[in-house]
Amino acid sequence: MPEPAGPAPQLMKTFSQILQDLQKQQYAPVYLLDGEEPYYIDLLLHHFEEKILQPEERDFNLITLYGKESEWKDVVNAARRFPMFAERMVVILKEASQMKDLNELDGYIANPSPTTILVIEHRFKKLDGRGKLAKSVPKKGVYFTSEKLKDDEVPQWVSGFGQQKGLNIGGQEAEMLSVYLGNDLQKIANELEKICINEPELKQLSVEHIEKYIGVSREYNVFDLPDVIFRADHHKLARMISYFSANPKAAPMALVIGTFYGYLNKLFLCYFSKADFQADRKMGIWSHHRKAAQHFSLPHIHRSIALLEEFSHKMVGIGNVHNDSALLKEMTGKLNNILYGH
Numbered sequence: 001m002p003e004p005a006g007p008a009p010q011l012m013k014t015f016s017q018i019l020q021d022l023q024k025q026q027y028a029p030v031y032l033l034d035g036e037e038p039y040y041i042d043l044l045l046h047h048f049e050e051k052i053l054q055p056e057e058r059d060f061n062l063i064t065l066y067g068k069e070s071e072w073k074d075v076v077n078a079a080r081r082f083p084m085f086a087e088r089m090v091v092i093l094k095e096a097s098q099m100k101d102l103n104e105l106d107g108y109i110a111n112p113s114p115t116t117i118l119v120i121e122h123r124f125k126k127l128d129g130r131g132k133l134a135k136s137v138p139k140k141g142v143y144f145t146s147e148k149l150k151d152d153e154v155p156q157w158v159s160g161f162g163q164q165k166g167l168n169i170g171g172q173e174a175e176m177l178s179v180y181l182g183n184d185l186q187k188i189a190n191e192l193e194k195i196c197i198n199e200p201e202l203k204q205l206s207v208e209h210i211e212k213y214i215g216v217s218r219e220y221n222v223f224d225l226p227d228v229i230f231r232a233d234h235h236k237l238a239r240m241i242s243y244f245s246a247n248p249k250a251a252p253m254a255l256v257i258g259t260f261y262g263y264l265n266k267l268f269l270c271y272f273s274k275a276d277f278q279a280d281r282k283m284g285i286w287s288h289h290r291k292a293a294q295h296f297s298l299p300h301i302h303r304s305i306a307l308l309e310e311f312s313h314k315m316v317g318i319g320n321v322h323n324d325s326a327l328l329k330e331m332t333g334k335l336n337n338i339l340y341g342h
Helices: 015-023 038-050 055-061 072-079 102-110 132-140 151-164 171-181 185-198 207-214 222-230 234-246 253-271 277-283 287-295 298-315 324-340
Strands: 030-035 062-066 089-094 116-123 142-145
Touching (some): 015 038, 015 142, 038 142, 038 185, 055 062, 062 072, 072 102, 151 185, 171 185, 171 207, 171 222, 222 253, 222 287, 222 324, 234 324, 253 287, 253 298, 253 324
Parallel strands (some): 030 116, 030 142
């Protein structure tokens, strides 16, 4: 049986590096996958489960164990087996964080089987860096941590995902999706896949597509709410508040506050950076941000952020007995008073 041709051990590898090695059939004897973002972990697990062994080989050579139900000896016994009618075995330990004696696998990792690929999946949190595994895995195999993206990193990820699908997603549309869907990468990927399935020839994502397939209303869109207030369109604001009061699911306070935080952050960037088309696009700054920054001072912005802080506490029930609709009316009223003094 041939020995797996593993890539050179290193402390940490990126998702792309690992996937490229796997696609080249350059396998390490041990993989440790941890971190709070399950999206990339699931993509790698799919490859280990579906792409390494042929369908007819999996019955005898693909073993899946679960941390809550298994002991370290069960994992070692599975990994020490010889492949049957195949070049190698794949042993996957899922939910490894629930295995009490996980660090006892250190002995196996020091001398892994040359015909087994052991995958340790430790999702939703990082392995304790002081433990045996965190130190031993990089010496023999591959250690990958899947980090949660920060909110301001999501729009760029959305645009990059679109490029992989041959779909151009502009900055405004990427920001809209990131605010509406949050930093749940799997949810974003699923929604964009849905659009691609329904529009297989689509090359440019528009607000209309987002409205049609994801359900964000164009006329009464929570993402437009900050701009409506900052350009003093009081008539449209009244209609939007009325609509959101009748349809509270369209504007949950968490989403409203997050949207306003993002908008105010763009205004801050306008104050401290000169207008530059290319730089502005990278930061998600549009002409309406520049225009608003010219009409309102930094004290206006500071007071607005303090107001958001107040209502973020009220949103979770601190000093508040009102529902989201009442909070939205109260917050927009106070914000109007800050900006316009009435």
